[in-house]
Amino acid sequence: MKSFFQLILMFAVAVWARVRERYFSRERILKIRDKKLRRLIKYAFRKSPLYRKLYQNIDISKAKLTDLPTVNKEYLLKHLPDSLTIRGISRDEIVLFAHDPDSVGKYFKNRYVLSTTSGTTGIIGYFLMSQWQWIVQKGVEFARLLKHRLSFPYVYKYTVRTKLRWAMIVASEGHYITYLLARLTPKQAFYLSDIRIFSITKPMNKMVEELNEFQPHYVHSYPTFLEALAYEKLAGRLKIDVDFMSSGSEPFSDHAREVIKKAFKDVEIVETYGTTEAICLANQCRYQKMHINEDYVLIEAVDDENRPVSDGVASKKVLITNFINKLQPLIRYELRDSVVIDRNYKCECGSPFAVIEVQGRSDDTFYLMTKEGHFRAFPPIPFEALFLRIKGLRQYQLIHEEQNHLLVRYIAQDSKENERIEKEIRERFAEFFKDTDVADNITVTIEESGEITRPPTHQKVRQIFSRVKPPPNII
Ligand SMILES: [Zn+2]
Numbered sequence: 001m002k003s004f005f006q007l008i009l010m011f012a013v014a015v016w017a018r019v020r021e022r023y024f025s026r027e028r029i030l031k032i033r034d035k036k037l038r039r040l041i042k043y044a045f046r047k048s049p050l051y052r053k054l055y056q057n058i059d060i061s062k063a064k065l066t067d068l069p070t071v072n073k074e075y076l077l078k079h080l081p082d083s084l085t086i087r088g089i090s091r092d093e094i095v096l097f098a099h100d101p102d103s104v105g106k107y108f109k110n111r112y113v114l115s116t117t118s119g120t121t122g123i124i125g126y127f128l129m130s131q132w133q134w135i136v137q138k139g140v141e142f143a144r145l146l147k148h149r150l151s152f153p154y155v156y157k158y159t160v161r162t163k164l165r166w167a168m169i170v171a172s173e174g175h176y177i178t179y180l181l182a183r184l185t186p187k188q189a190f191y192l193s194d195i196r197i198f199s200i201t202k203p204m205n206k207m208v209e210e211l212n213e214f215q216p217h218y219v220h221s222y223p224t225f226l227e228a229l230a231y232e233k234l235a236g237r238l239k240i241d242v243d244f245m246s247s248g249s250e251p252f253s254d255h256a257r258e259v260i261k262k263a264f265k266d267v268e269i270v271e272t273y274g275t276t277e278a279i280c281l282a283n284q285c286r287y288q289k290m291h292i293n294e295d296y297v298l299i300e301a302v303d304d305e306n307r308p309v310s311d312g313v314a315s316k317k318v319l320i321t322n323f324i325n326k327l328q329p330l331i332r333y334e335l336r337d338s339v340v341i342d343r344n345y346k347c348e349c350g351s352p353f354a355v356i357e358v359q360g361r362s363d364d365t366f367y368l369m370t371k372e373g374h375f376r377a378f379p380p381i382p383f384e385a386l387f388l389r390i391k392g393l394r395q396y397q398l399i400h401e402e403q404n405h406l407l408v409r410y411i412a413q414d415s416k417e418n419e420r421i422e423k424e425i426r427e428r429f430a431e432f433f434k435d436t437d438v439a440d441n442i443t444v445t446i447e448e449s450g451e452i453t454r455p456p457t458h459q460k461v462r463q464i465f466s467r468v469k470p471p472p473n474i475i
Contacts, residue, residue: 006135007186013139018150020295021143026352032295036323037065044329047085050076051329065298065332070306070319072334073117073125084128084328094126104172105183107131112327113184115177117276127276130327134184137279137324140296141181144283145246145272148349158217164193167216169207169225171385172199177276178220178248200225200382203435208238218244223271224365224379227256230263231377248272249381251358273358277330278322282356289345291353296323299356300332301341314340314359363464366400367471368438375471376438380464386428392417395452400466404442409449422446 020029044051045060054069076083080091089109097103098116108114113134117125129137143150158164168182182197189195196214198207200221211229219226219242226245232238242264252271260269273282273290278297282290292299301315302308309315318339319332338359345355363380370376380398387396396410406429412421425446433439 003186006131007189009132010135010139010142010186010189013136014143014150017140017143017293017295018147021147021291021351021353024352029295029352033298033323036295037298037321040321040323040326040329041068041331043085043326044331048329049082050079051083051331053082065300065321066308068332070332070334071330076328076330076333077125080126085326089128094128098124098126105180107184113180115180115276125276127325128328129325133324133326135186138181138185140280140293140324141272141274141283144280144291144293145270147270147283147285149244149268159192162217164218165214165216166193166195166218167198167211167214167220168195169198169200169219169221171201171381171388172197177274177279181279199385201385201432203432204228204232204376204378205237205435205437208232212239215240216242218242218246220246220248222379222381223247223250223252223256224363225381226269227253227259228365228377228379230256230260233263234259242267245269246272248274250363273356275320275335277333277335278320278325280324281320282358285347285349285351287348289347289349289351289355290357291347291349291351292341292356294353297321298323299339299341301339306334311342311344312340314338363462364400364466365470366406366466367468368400368404368442369471370437371441374437375473376436382432383464386432387425390421390424390428393421396463397449397452398464400468401445403468404438406442406444408444408446409452410446411449411452415448418448422448 020032041055041060045055046052054071058067080094081089094108094114097108097114108128111131113129113131115127117127146154168178170176170178170182172179179197182195185195196216198210202210219229221229226247229238233240243266245260245264245267247269248271252269257269260267268286270284271290272284274280280293280296281299282292284290298321300308300319301313302317302319304316306317306319315338318335318337320330320335321332322330340357340359341354342356343354347355363384365380366378367375368378383398387393387398392413394411394413396408399407399409401407408425410421410425412418426444429444433442
């Protein structure tokens, strides 16, 4: 019964979110935003010991947003139980649940959603949200992802005429948000659509086989992975027709879009900007502009010192405030993303929301050669997923040094663990390549590295990159 009400709530939120974007003026949206912001600040101050302490010398009824101190992942981690607006949850309970493989895809204490960020930067973040807030978030994401497609003919087509088959190709071995998004859904939703989760680390030939069998209408994955699927389709191995594709976590290259459009003729592609801390940051419209969901989040583009940068200027960081999560409020929470915001852009789609461009990560796809001389695309995210599961790994870098020769550089949290970590990396790679047709044609070198630094031109360490030029003919 509870899940039935959740489903109703999810659709109601989705309809409301769609109505706002379609019919509300920018002024009205900003009023809603400011009201929600005030309410969240007051609530956090009243209920969370962390924010009470942080704002103790500030008159929060008068303060401007920029008067409030910022928070970050490290700070929140240090005061984890105090960052919550409910008492009685300990750090140990959270950590234990987060690291128990059997708890993945389940509700924490049967009522909270616990998600973690990847540990590859050294620090794992834990984020909690109530089940009802989670449902609201899903409703918003649903409406803002589908946008104009959330119309009567579309809904009719994919509920009454045929059940929407929805493939999520994501990292599925931890409490990762995209996976939870597919998994923690009111169960009645599965009568309306068939959502299937495919693990990103599955070998491509197996993936192709399973997708051919499933025949999805809609695929969500990472741009580089969608591009790799397009090569499979052009080569005639992948036999699916897709209506709609969405992607997150990486920017789309023009080349990837081109290849995908060539392979999947009428497909519509949209990008999303979301993080574990706030899934619904921004979604792309049909004119390829990313709109900030300003009635649910507030994004400030700032420099290194957290001072605001002007519209049109690339930021060094962003500060996000998420209005949906009241269990663990995030107010002016720092993210290491570089964005460009334009508040005055009048988009053809008519959205009242500001436009944002995100300069995301830029990892490379590796083009590895079979013994017969054919090239196969290996996108970066499955490699990343291989590293995510290795305990005690502080940092890594994967480099395609020369054609079919890979180099792994890593730093362990404790150098006494080097041997075990190396062995695990070697095993994971062997397992990953085992069923592919490049398996007998590649070499992998693994070496402990003193330091892995980011190049001066990049915000983040380039974790997965190629020194080998892509071949002219990939199929
Ligand atoms: Zn637009």
